[in-house]
Amino acid sequence: MHLAPPSAGALPRLLCSLLLAASAAQHGLAAPAAIDTAHVDAHPQASQLAPGWEHGAFMEIFVRAYQDSNGDGIGDLRGLTARLDYLQALGIKGIWLMPITASSDHDHGYATLDYRRIEPAYGSMADFDALIQAAHARGIGVIIDYVLNHAALQLPLFQQALAGPSAPYRDWFVWQDRTPLDWDIWGHNPWTATPNGAYYGTFGGHMPDFNLRNPATLDYHFSSLRFWLNRGLDGFRLDAVPHLIENGAKEWNDQPESRALTKQVQALVKAYPQRYVVCEATADPVAYGADDVCGSAFAFNFQYAIMDAARGKPEAVKTVAAYFEHAPLSMATMLTNHDLFAGQRPWDQLGGKEARMKLAAASYLLMPGTPFIYYGEEIGQAGRTDLDGDGQIRSPMSWGADGRGFTQGTPFRPIAPNAATHNPEVERKDPHSMLAFYKAMIALRNTRASxxxxxxxxxxxxxxxxxxxxxxxxxxxxxxxxxxxxxxxxxxxxxxxxxxxxxxxxxxxxxxxxxxxxxxxxxxxxxxxxxxxxxxx
Structure with a gap:
């Protein structure tokens, strides 16, 4: 096939397309697709929830691992909606969903591809709307993870930015002409070289950081936050907020500008009545939990003290008791979460000793702060310590003895090794079970305002x-x-x-x-x- 040579005006566009395609091919990517970047105005709506709902117990849910509704072995939004009665009976007042937007990682969801589209494996926007409506009908609020700091390498906006200094969306990301060599974050250089400059990614080259000094980038993110709030969402868990803005090779973590931006996001969300924001800020959780930054932040390291107290260590008991003498009462507490650095599941940390697991649970469910239960914790679900990395603590929820409660197909990951003995079907019949204990502790929180x-x-x-x-x-x-x-x-x-x-x-x-x-x-x-x-x- 003979093609006429391109015109002079078309040549730059052709070169840009060829470079973009070459970059995509190099990384095994499909050509970038268009995504919605339009500005979204705020349309605050009255909350459907009772005042103070955010002080109740939350459940952190990995949708992929919670309940499959269509037999493909992957949890989805319809499956989660079908399990809301269980959460309501447990006394849960809020659920935090790990990322549910379209992503490239096909697992945890933190490599975002589209901030305004549901992950296809999880369902549709109609499924999301149905979940919100059903949760609110049961007095349960819904917050979702929002990844402000970075996106997937495959993000269409970033793929366009790869084409060169004058490419669309180039200034939405962080670039240097040459790769800086004096940076080190957790043992790696966060800069990735390309033929057209080096880009910055706190968590690696597969997830480039946004340039959050750029007003256009901020407007896109603020509009995306409003997009979800306008649909009735009750708030957000903000990921990795100490890493939002960097000032140099030694000043890449917890910069004043990151705290100021976090406050801006909190103000945006709180402009909607009775909405809730909680931040992941491992750098200085107490500082980020203050009203003038995020308003609530996960109490990282507190969980280690709780576990040591549950083991009977006297000094840890003192640490647990004294924590809120200096921390805001709005801190978000937990025993563990979806990241292995926060700890194995309580079952594995405490050797399956249920008496000590109950002590750990009471330690944070009855203290100040907003407690976040990691799905399966309430039944004493064990981790898959035979797997690698975070997969150890992200197995499907143990609804029954053989995994059929989660899916009628093949689970995307092996079920917990103690599923036969620790599942809701078994534990509902035992007044001394982990499930019964969690239900009792949560009931105290729900009935005693003190x-x-x-x-x-x-x-x-x-x-x-x-x-x-x-x-x-x-x-x-x-x-x-x-x-x-x-x-x-x-x-x-x-x-x-x-x-x-x-x-x-x-x-x-x-x-x-x-x-x-x-x-x-x-x-x-x-x-x-x-x-x-x-x-x-």
């Missing part, structure tokens, strides 16, 4: 931790004994000459204060006692 939103005072005696949670006239005493022997403690400053009934366990004997407000309590080994100590209004 636990969900109250003030906080702590006291430690050996391996016994006492928390006084107060809101107005309501006071709840939380006593957690991490020791293998019973513990006794005398407390002052209680309501005078009154019965102090146990809220948990229900069969525990009531204590009684004397005329001075003094009372003694006995807490069995490896157990939790929650006491009602309300004052007269």
């Amino acid at each position: 636990i969900a939103q109250g003030d906080y005072a702590d006291e430690v005696q050996g391996q016994l931790m006492v928390l006084r949670r107060r809101l107005g006239a309501e006071q709840s005493l939380v006593l957690i004994n991490y020791a293998e022997a019973p513990a006794q403690i005398a407390l002052d400053g209680l309501p005078r000459d009154t019965a102090l009934p146990a809220l948990f366990p229900a069969d525990a004997a009531a204590a009684h204060s004397d005329a001075t407000g003094h009372a003694s309590f006995s807490v069995p080994a490896l157990s939790v006692l929650v006491v009602k100590a309300d004052t007269q209004p």
Whole structure:
């Protein structure tokens, strides 16, 4: 076939297309497709949720691993919607969905391809809308992961930017003419060389960073956030916010500009009534949890102290008790999450010892902060420690003994090794199961405002931790004994000459204060006692 030579005006466009195609071929990519970058105005709507919903217990859900509805072995939005009754019965007030937008990684979803389109394996936008409606009908809020810092190498906008310095969207990303050699992030150089310059990627060349100093880039992201909020979404978990903006080879983490930008995003989201924002900020969680930055942030490292306390280490008990003396009460707490650096599943960390797993659960479900339960944690689901990397903690939810509860097909990843004994079907029948314990702890949070939103005072005696949670006239005493022997403690400053009934366990004997407000309590080994100590209004 003979082709006429291109005109002079068409030559630059042809060269750009050839370079773009060559780049795509080099990386095994399809030609870039158009995506929606249009500006989106804010259309705030009244929340469908009860005030204070964000103080309830959340469930972090990896949609791919939660429930398959069509037999392809991959969890999806329709499957999740079908499991909302389970979450409601558990007492969950919010769900955080790991990325559900179109991605290139075909797994975790953090390599975003399109910020305004649902991952095809998860379903459609209609499925998303149905999920929101069904969740709200059950009093459950929905937040999703938003990856502001970086996108997939295959992102169509970045593929166009690869063509050269004058290419469309070039200044939406971070470039240098030559590869800087003096950078080191976690043992690798974050700059990737191309024929037309080097681009920056905090997490590697497969996920280039956005240039978030560019107003056009910010408008795209702010518009994408509004796109979801306008559809009724209840908020976001913001990924990797300390890495949003870099100032040099030694100033790439937690820069003042990153904190300021995080505050901007919080303000955008909070312009919608009763919306919630929580940040991943491993650099300085407490600083990012402050109202003038994100307003809430995951309490990284706190989970390690909780696990050590659950093992009975006295110094860790002190650390757990004192955490909120200096951290905002709005911090997001957890035992683990989808990243292995945060820890194996509690079952594996504590050797399957359910008594200690329950102590760990009570330690954060009854403390200040917003607790985030990692899916399967509530049934004591084990990890797949025979797998590599993060896959160890991202197996399908153990709905039944053989994996059929998750899918009628072949699961995308092997099921948990203890699925036969630790699944909702089995545990619903056992009043002493992990599931029953989580349900009881969450019920306390849902029925006692002092636990969900109250003030906080702590006291430690050996391996016994006492928390006084107060809101107005309501006071709840939380006593957690991490020791293998019973513990006794005398407390002052209680309501005078009154019965102090146990809220948990229900069969525990009531204590009684004397005329001075003094009372003694006995807490069995490896157990939790929650006491009602309300004052007269």
